[in-house]
Every structure is written in C-alpha cells, then in structure tokens.
Amino acid sequence: MVHSLYSNKDIFLRELISNASDALDKLKLEAYRNKDLDADTTDLHIRLEADQEARTLTVRDNGIGMSRDEVIELIGTIAKSGTAELLRKLKEAKDSTASAELIGQFGVGFYSSFMVADKVTLVTRRAGESQGTRWESTGEGTYTIDEVEDAPAGTAVTLHLKPEDADDHLYDYTADWKLKEIVQRYSDFITWPVRLGKDGTEAINSMKALWARSKDEATEQEYHEFYKHISHDWTDPLETIQLRAEGTFEYQALLFIPSRAPLDLYLRERKRGVQLYVKRVFIMDDCEALMPEYLRFVKGVVDAQDLSLNVSREILQQDRQIQLMRRRLVKKVLSTVKAMQSTEPEKYATFWKEFGPAVKEGLVNDTDNRETLLEIASFDSTHDAEKPTTLREYVERMKDGQEHIYYLTGASRALIEHSPHMEAFQAKGYEVLVLTDAVDEMWVESVPEFDGKKFQSIAKGQVDLDSDEEKKDNDEQRQEFAGLLSWLGETLSEQVKEVRLSSRLTTSPACIVGDANDISPTLEKMYRAMGQ
Numbered sequence: 087m088v089h090s091l092y093s094n095k096d097i098f099l100r101e102l103i104s105n106a107s108d109a110l111d112k113l114k115l116e117a118y119r120n121k122d123l124d125a126d127t128t129d130l131h132i133r134l135e136a137d138q139e140a141r142t143l144t145v146r147d148n149g150i151g152m153s154r155d156e157v158i159e160l161i162g163t164i165a166k167s168g169t170a171e172l173l174r175k176l177k178e179a180k181d182s183t184a185s186a187e188l189i190g191q192f193g194v195g196f197y198s199s200f201m202v203a204d205k206v207t208l209v210t211r212r213a214g215e216s217q218g219t220r221w222e223s224t225g226e227g228t229y230t231i232d233e234v235e236d237a238p239a240g241t242a243v244t245l246h247l248k249p250e251d252a253d254d255h256l257y258d259y260t261a262d263w264k265l266k267e268i269v270q271r272y273s274d275f276i277t278w279p280v281r282l283g284k285d286g287t288e289a290i291n292s293m294k295a296l297w298a299r300s301k302d303e304a305t306e307q308e309y310h311e312f313y314k315h316i317s318h319d320w321t322d323p324l325e326t327i328q329l330r331a332e333g334t335f336e337y338q339a340l341l342f343i344p345s346r347a348p349l350d351l352y353l354r355e356r357k358r359g360v361q362l363y364v365k366r367v368f369i370m371d372d373c374e375a376l377m378p379e380y381l382r383f384v385k386g387v388v389d390a391q392d393l394s395l396n397v398s399r400e401i402l403q404q405d406r407q408i409q410l411m412r413r414r415l416v417k418k419v420l421s422t423v424k425a426m427q428s429t430e431p432e433k434y435a436t437f438w439k440e441f442g443p444a445v446k447e448g449l450v451n452d453t454d455n456r457e458t459l460l461e462i463a464s465f466d467s468t469h470d471a472e473k474p475t476t477l478r479e480y481v482e483r484m485k486d487g488q489e490h491i492y493y494l495t496g497a498s499r500a501l502i503e504h505s506p507h508m509e510a511f512q513a514k515g516y517e518v519l520v521l522t523d524a525v526d527e528m529w530v531e532s533v534p535e536f537d538g539k540k541f542q543s544i545a546k547g548q549v550d551l552d553s554d555e556e557k558k559d560n561d562e563q564r565q566e567f568a569g570l571l572s573w574l575g576e577t578l579s580e581q582v583k584e585v586r587l588s589s590r591l592t593t594s595p596a597c598i599v600g601d602a603n604d605i606s607p608t609l610e611k612m613y614r615a616m617g618q
C-alpha cells in the first residue's frame with residue numbers, strides 16, 4: 087500500500103541524478119579526448135548519502151564538476167533572475183502538483199531541490215583543477231560562494247530537508263526504501279551506477295540503455311522518463327519511435343516526438359534534440375547531422391557502433407553512412423506520423439497543430455520526401471472552418487472539371503475569407519485552402535503539384551471559373567464596358583498594368599490581382615522587410 091504512493095516532489099531526485107549523469111558523460115568524453123586531463127575515470131558513479139539525524143540527503147557524482155565561474159554562471163545566476171520569481175511562487179504553491187508544474191514551466195531542474203529542501207549546499211571541483219567551490223542558498227534569490235581546499239573531484243549536492251509533514255514516512259527522503267523506489271521509477275535507465283549509502287557498492291538501477299532493449303523489454307513509463315531525462319521536458323512525449331539497424335553499419339535509435347512545441351522552435355539559435363552516442367559513450371547533444379532542420383523538434387538518442395569516439399561535427403556532416411542513417415531516421419519519423427494520421431487522428435491533430443509550420447519547411451527543402459510530406463500535411467480551408475483538411479481529402483471533394491488546387495495566402499483567416507478574390511470561388515462553391523503561415527508563401531512557390539493537380543493562387547492571373555455560356559455573356563459585357571475600361575486604364579496607368587472586367591467579384595466593385603508570374607503581396611512584403 088504505502089509503496090504505491092508517489093509524490094510529485096519525488097522528481098527533484100530525478101533532476102539531480104540527471105545532472106550527475108550528464109556530468110559523468112562529459113567527464114568520460116573529455117578524458118578520452120584530452121589524455122593529459124588529470125582525472126580518475128576508473129569508477130564513475132553516482133552516490134546517494136542520507137543522514138537521518140541531520141535530515142540531509144547528498145547526491146554525489148565524480149563527474150566533470152564545475153569551476154567557480156561555472157557555478158556562478160550555471161547555478162548562481164538562475165537564483166538571481168527569473169528564479170527569484172519562481173521561488174516566490176513555489177512558496178505560495180498550495181500543493182506539490184502546482185510546484186512541479188511551476189518548476190517545469192521555468193525549466194530549472196536543479197532548483198527543484200527547493201521543493202523538499204530549505205537549504206541546499208553544493209560542493210564541486212572541476213576535473214583538472216585543484217580549487218574547489220562551495221555554493222549555498224536557502225532559495226530566496228541569494229546565495230553565498232566560497233573556496234574549499236579539499237573538495238573531491240566532481241559535485242556533491244546536499245539538501246537540508248524541510249521539517250517533516252504529518253504523513254512524513256511517505257516522503258522521508260532519508261529512507262533507503264524510498265530512495266530506491268524513486269530511482270527505480272525515474273532513473274533506472276541511467277547508464278551510470280547509482281549507489282546507496284557511503285559504502286554501498288551495488289547499483290540500485292539496472293543501467294540498461296533503454297535504446298538497446300527491444301520494445302517489449304521496457305515499459306511506456308520507462309520510455310517517458312527517459313524522454314524527460316534527455317529532453318529536459320516535463321511532459322510525456324506524444325510518440326516514441328524505435329529503430330535498429332544491423333549489418334555493416336550498426337546502430338540503435340530511440341526518438342521522441344514531444345507533445346508540445348518548445349517556445350524557441352522558430353528562433354534561429356534553438357538547439358536540435360538528437361544526441362549521438364558511440365558504443366554507449368555519449369558524444370554530443372543536438373547532433374544536426376542526424377535530423378534535418380525541419381524536424382528539429384524530434385528528440386532522442388542514436389547509438390552507432392562503428393564510429394570513432396573522436397568523431398567531430400564536421401566529419402559527421404560528410405560521412406556517407408551518417409547520411410544514410412539520417413535518411414532512414416527521417417523516413418521513419420514521417421512514416422510514424424503517417425500511421426498516426428490514419429489510426430490516431432486526434433494525436434495527429436495535436437502533432438500538426440504544434441509542429442505543422444516547421445514540417446512545412448520540409449516541403450521546400452526535402453524534395454526526396456516531398457510526396458510523403460504532402461500526404462501528412464494538413465491545411466485550413468474554406469470547406470470546414472473548424473477542421474483542417476489533407477490534400478487527399480481536398481482532391482476527393484474537387485468539383486467536376488476542376489483542375490487546380492486553389493489557395494490564397496494571407497496574414498489571417500479573416501483577411502483571407504473577406505478578400506474580394508474569394509467572392510467568385512465562394513459563390514460557385516469552390517474550396518480554397520486558407521494559408522496563413524509565413525512558410526506557406528515559400529512552399530507554394532516550390533511545390534509544383536499534388537496528385538497531378540497544380541496549386542493555383544486565386545489572387546494571381548486569370549482564373550477561369552466560367553461556363554461557356556457565362557463566357558459569352560462576359561464578351562458582351564466587355565464590349566459594353568470598353569469605354570469605361572480604357573478610361574480607367576489610362577487614368578491608373580501609373581498604378582496598374584491593365585484594367586480588366588472581372589467575373590471574380592460578386593459584391594465588391596473592384597479588386598487588385600497579381601500577374602501570374604508575380605510574387606505574392608505577402609512575399610513581396612517579406613522581401614522588402616529583408617531589404618531586397
């Protein structure tokens with residue numbers, strides 16, 4: 087009974103172990119690359135030391151450690167900036183769910199310690215340096231920092247636990263069973279041994295790299311915890327993707343599609359989320375050679391057996407095997423989305439809402455997968471304001487004799503719907519795609535067709551919606567209005583190329599259309615903004 091009760095606060099330990107694990111990864115790699123580094127890497131591990139009398143819990147690692155400057159930059163400054171606000175809110179938060187949400191929102195793993203501690207002491211020494219540093223804070227937005235002489239290499243984070251609650255035995259973070267339970271629940275896959283007590287030699291985690299197991303050897307919960315460890319996200323992923331290749335170039339991949347787009351998805355500096363391992367050794371974060379730009383939201387791990395540990399980003403970019411691997415990973419991600427589209431439409435809708443604009447960048451750049459991308463894309467349309475349509479569905483609804491897929495680009499749905507260009511199409515019942523993302527301007531220029539149907543902007547050139555009979559009427563009207571048209575043409579000769587009688591309009595008296603070869607007004611604005 088007791089053992090099935092979990093608290094949201096427990097995740098502070100996941101965060102500290104995750105940091106310790108990263109620190110061990112970094113040391114291992116640095117020691118491999120720099121043979122002169124004065125560091126002992128023979129027994130890399132994480133240790134949890136509890137003191138029931140003093141009510142402290144220490145999470146210790148013999149990893150890379152931090153210099154004094156790094157402590158100030160990585161741990162210290164968060165205490166000054168946004169975190170002061172976070173900590174104030176944390177104190178006010180009524181329950182641990184609220185505080186876990188707050189922590190996740192602010193994305194500061196280390197500071198989750200203050201959910202359970204009223205004082206945190208961090209002692210660290212960077213590999214290769216002799217001077218150690220002690221940082222201490224009560225989580226009120228300030229901290230103290232001192233030099234220490236005899237700090238062991240690595241980092242020790244000591245939590246001075248808050249006074250016990252009434253139901254304390256459940257949340258006693260000094261109890262061995264409790265620590266074991268949390269580690270097994272949240273950190274079992276950590277590839278470094280997590281040991282218990284000052285002298286414990288046995289690992290309490292299984293240490294099995296999750297990506298090396300087959301799908302039935304791991305639970306969904308384990309995949310989700312692993313995702314949180316590598317992505318620093320606090321929400322479960324939308325989809326887990328597993329892939330392995332055997333033979334001459336062997337690798338295993340465990341990829342995730344998050345359930346929410348990060349805030350920096352459209353900023354140029356944001357990072358890409360696939361980590362590269364070589365034979366279980368962490369090599370780099372954000373390996374851009376493994377995922378194209380337009381799938382930058384995909385997170386995960388790729389472990390390759392046949393690469394050198396010395397491999398660099400430059401080498402990876404040129405490696406043929408890596409290019410093949412990337413091609414396969416991309417196909418797998420896209421086919422997963424395609425499957426999701428047909429079997430789990432709601433999940434797919436979430437995916438498209440969060441990542442659609444990024445994926446559409448692929449329509450411009452990834453010509454190899456263009457067909458698949460066109461299949462998995464959806465677009466707002468005049469058919470149903472509530473539900474985006476796929477191109478396949480659009481084509482199925484096309485009217486007899488309709489040859490083109492009609493679209494209009496613009497800044498918002500409202501602007502597009504009220505555009506005079508829309509009138510004739512609405513009146514005659516033609517469906518028009520409503521394209522409001524900036525990237526839409528780009529791909530419509532570079533994608534020629536879908537399923538043999540060309541894309542046609544309803545704002546460009548002569549769009550012929552009329553029957554033969556209507557055309558005859560138009561001819562008569564044209565003669566009737568010839569005088570007006572030529573007068574308008576002369577009067578407006580500075581502003582427009584030509585004045586035509588139009589069958590596009592039903593209620594508006596006039597509208598401006600682009601030439602068939604002109605760039606669209608929005609694109610024109612974009613180019614002008616870029617100074618071209």
Ligand code: ADP
Pocket residue numbers: 101105106109147149150151152160161193194195196197241318
């Ligand atoms: P994140 O892990 O998402 O970067 P954290 O708040 O958990 O955010 O940690 C902030 C930074 O502090 C880490 O990125 C790392 O550089 C540093 N750090 C934290 N714990 C350790 C540790 N045990 N050893 C070395 N560096 C650490």
Ligand code: MG
Pocket residue numbers: 101104105195196
């Ligand atoms: Mg962290």
